[in-house]
Amino acid sequence: MEELNQLIKLIDKHKRSNPYLGYLNISIGNNLHEPLIKYVQSFGKKVLFCTGNTAMRNLGFIKKYNALFNKYKFDVHHYDNIFPNPTLKQMQEGIFFAKKIKPDFIFALGGGSVIDTAKAISVGMYGNVWDFVEKKANIHHSIPIVASSTTSGTGSQVTPYAVITNTDTLEKKTLKHPLLIPKLSIADVSITRFAPKYIVATTGFDVLCHAVEVYTREDCSETAEEFAKNALMLVRKHLVRSYNNKGVKHKLGMIYADFYAGIALALVGTHAPHAIAHPISARFPLINHGQALAYIMADTIQTQKEKKNDALNKKFIKISQLLGGNGDIVKTIRNYTKSLELNRKLADFSAHDAELVIKDTLGYRRESIRKSPVNLSEEDIASIVYNSLLTSKNG
Ligand code: NZQ
Ligand code: MN
Numbered sequence: 583m584e585e586l587n588q589l590i591k592l593i594d595k596h597k598r599s600n601p602y603l604g605y606l607n608i609s610i611g612n613n614l615h616e617p618l619i620k621y622v623q624s625f626g627k628k629v630l631f632c633t634g635n636t637a638m639r640n641l642g643f644i645k646k647y648n649a650l651f652n653k654y655k656f657d658v659h660h661y662d663n664i665f666p667n668p669t670l671k672q673m674q675e676g677i678f679f680a681k682k683i684k685p686d687f688i689f690a691l692g693g694g695s696v697i698d699t700a701k702a703i704s705v706g707m708y709g710n711v712w713d714f715v716e717k718k719a720n721i722h723h724s725i726p727i728v729a730s731s732t733t734s735g736t737g738s739q740v741t742p743y744a745v746i747t748n749t750d751t752l753e754k755k756t757l758k759h760p761l762l763i764p765k766l767s768i769a770d771v772s773i774t775r776f777a778p779k780y781i782v783a784t785t786g787f788d789v790l791c792h793a794v795e796v797y798t799r800e801d802c803s804e805t806a807e808e809f810a811k812n813a814l815m816l817v818r819k820h821l822v823r824s825y826n827n828k829g830v831k832h833k834l835g836m837i838y839a840d841f842y843a844g845i846a847l848a849l850v851g852t853h854a855p856h857a858i859a860h861p862i863s864a865r866f867p868l869i870n871h872g873q874a875l876a877y878i879m880a881d882t883i884q885t886q887k888e889k890k891n892d893a894l895n896k897k898f899i900k901i902s903q904l905l906g907g908n909g910d911i912v913k914t915i916r917n918y919t920k921s922l923e924l925n926r927k928l929a930d931f932s933a934h935d936a937e938l939v940i941k942d943t944l945g946y947r948r949e950s951i952r953k954s955p956v957n958l959s960e961e962d963i964a965s966i967v968y969n970s971l972l973t974s975k976n977g
Contacts, residue, residue, distance in 0.1 A: 585838050586610050592812070593845070596805040602848055605763045606740060610837055612830070614770045618730070619650040622766070625726050626686020628657045632676070632700045634692045635662040638732070641776050647691060659683045664692065664699045667867045670712055670748045673699050677706035680725075687726040687765075691773075693785065694736030694745070694871070697729045701744035701762045714757055715746060721759045729764035732773045733785040734824075734836035736871070737792055737844020739767040745871075747864050753946050754864035763848075769837040771830050779825060783922035784872025786821040786836055789813060790905070790918065791875045792843035794883075795852040798897050800955050806849040813843035814904040822921045854958055855882045857950035858966065861942030866929060876924035880915040881970040887912065889956035931971040940967050 590608065597603045609618065622629070629651060638644050644660065651658035661679055663672060680688075680703045690700035702711050704724040713719040729739040738744070744757040777785070793813035796806050820835030859874035869877075887898055898911040907914030919925045943951060943963050951958060958966075 585834075589838060589841060592808065596808075600805055600849060602742070602760070602763070603845070605760070606845070607766050608740075608841065609766060609768045610834075610841070611770060612834075613772045614768065615646060615772075616650060618728075618766075618768060618770075619647070619654055619656075622687070622689065622728055623654060623656075625728065625765070627655070628683065628686045629659070630680050630683060630685035630688045630700075630703070630725075631658055631660045632664060632688060632690045632692070632696055632703070633660070633662050634664050634666075634696050637776070638691055638773075641773070643691065643773060647689075659685065664696050666693075666695045666870055667747050667754070667863050668695045668699045668702075669867075670702075670746050670750075673702040673706065673711060673746065676703045677711070680707055685725060687728060690727060690729045690764075691732060693731065693733035693781075694738040697727075697731060697736070697738040697764070698744040698746065700727050700729065701738075702746060702757065705757075705759065705761060711746065711757065712748060714759070715755050721761055724759075724761035727762075727764040728766040728768070730768035730770060730773070731840070733777055733781055733840075734769065734774055734789065734833070735785050735840035735844070736788055737840055737847050739764055739769065740841060740844040741848040743848075745860070747867065752864055753942070754860040755946065767841070769840070771834045771837060774837060775828065775830055775833045782825050782836070783924055784870050784876065786817070786824065786839075786872070787876050787879075787918065787922060787924060788872040789836065789839050789843045790817050790821065791855055791872075791879060792847045792852065793817065793839075794879075794901055795855055796843070796846040796850045797901060798886075798894060798955050799850050799853055799953060801953075802850050806846045809842045809846035809849065811904060813839045813846060814901060816842065818904060818906040821918070825922055851953065852950060853953040853955070854886070854951055854966075855879050857947040857953075858882060858939065858943050858963070860947060861939045862971075864942065865935065865938055869929065873924065876919050876922075878966060878970045880912050880919065881966045883915060884912045885958065885962050885966050886954065886956050891956045894955045933968075933972065936964075936967050936971050939971070940964050943967070
């Protein structure tokens with residue numbers, strides 16, 4: 583409870599100067615199921631219940647939530663055709679399904695992939711999602727979203743973003759709009775605790791990257807810095823322990839790390855590491871988001887560090903220390919990837935694969951490369967991608 587009060591206090595402290603924070607409505611705890619279902623009655627009776635199609639079913643949560651929706655007399659429609667690194671095509675199928683139902687609200691129970699699909703459905707009811715991504719059309723309407731995040735995490739339960747893979751153009755792009763901010767942002771440790779070790783590692787590494795990238799952006803505000811620092815301290819305390827230990831304490835710690843980092847992400851945004859990681863998952867959809875980040879994070883930071891920008895390098899030292907390192911950020915990051923066993927090569931990339939990732943990063947992700955606190959040339963990006971994808975490292 584103390585941690586929740588601290589988080590809410592920090593949000594309240596900065597609400598006035600950051601309207602986004604005023605939209606947040608957070609619920610974090612253990613076994614929140616029934617009180618939540620009671621609470622969401624205020625959103626209406628007809629609910630589109632979105633989940634992935636494996637984990638929540640196997641763990642019994644789909645059954646549990648369906649029973650609760652029925653107990654409280656909701657008109658519930660379940661949609662589970664959602665997979666990791668969700669594609670525009672799958673999202674369009676979800677929109678087709680939702681249009682027939684016309685739900686009052688969407689209840690998303692899952693990781694970033696499920697929550698992002700719910701977001702796309704929410705605005706896709708009123709227009710073409712890819713046109714929204716490409717800013718060829720403006721978003722004016724959405725269906726309210728309640729998001730219970732089952733990973734810790736992408737921050738999607740608190741961000742105004744949905745990340746979408748277009749399998750025609752092979753692009754992974756971000757849809758952004760304040761209407762995508764969930765009306766209620768939930769994490770229940772009685773669900774997140776079941777995430778398998780590899781998911782704890784990759785999603786926890788994603789949290790780490792959000793905090794590092796926000797903190798190192800030149801336009802990082804004091805408010806965002808405060809959220810990012812809190813996330814980094816929690817990552818230090820809980821990430822590796824959560825990976826090695828099934829206890830609830832560290833799982834809960836990572837829920838908070840995810841919320842702090844997600845809020846920081848919503849306030850500022852990412853830069854080079856995410857700009858390179860998205861094209862990797864777009865081209866190789868079986869590589870999940872956190873894994874893609876783990877491939878490239880240390881090499882990207884190494885390259886940025888070598889630019890000898892004093893302000894940036896001071897921040898890197900501070901970040902390393904907040905993460906429990908001795909000030910050498912590259913070593914600190916490599917220690918994390920090693921402890922989380924994310925330093926293994928899972929795929930054999932060819933030089934041609936690397937060229938494609940470089941082309942995409944410099945192409946459709948160039949705007950976020952420009953957000954890098956130090957200028958990265960085409961050669962820099964090429965060497966980061968080659969080094970991280972084509973040479974094996976042992977931590
Ligand atoms: O396949 P299902 O049944 O859904 O199971 C999932 C999936 O296989 C499983 N899982 C989730 N919670 C679990 C669990 N298994 C057991 N117990 C639980 N409690 O884990 C697998 C991965 O799930 P997924 O949702 O794909 O992972 P994640 O949460 O990392 O989400 C990744 C997506 O979010 C995007 C990524 O790009 C990627 O597409 N992001 C979204 C952001 C946003 N909207 O603000 C920002 C992030 O930077 C990120 O880009
Ligand atoms: Mn991320």
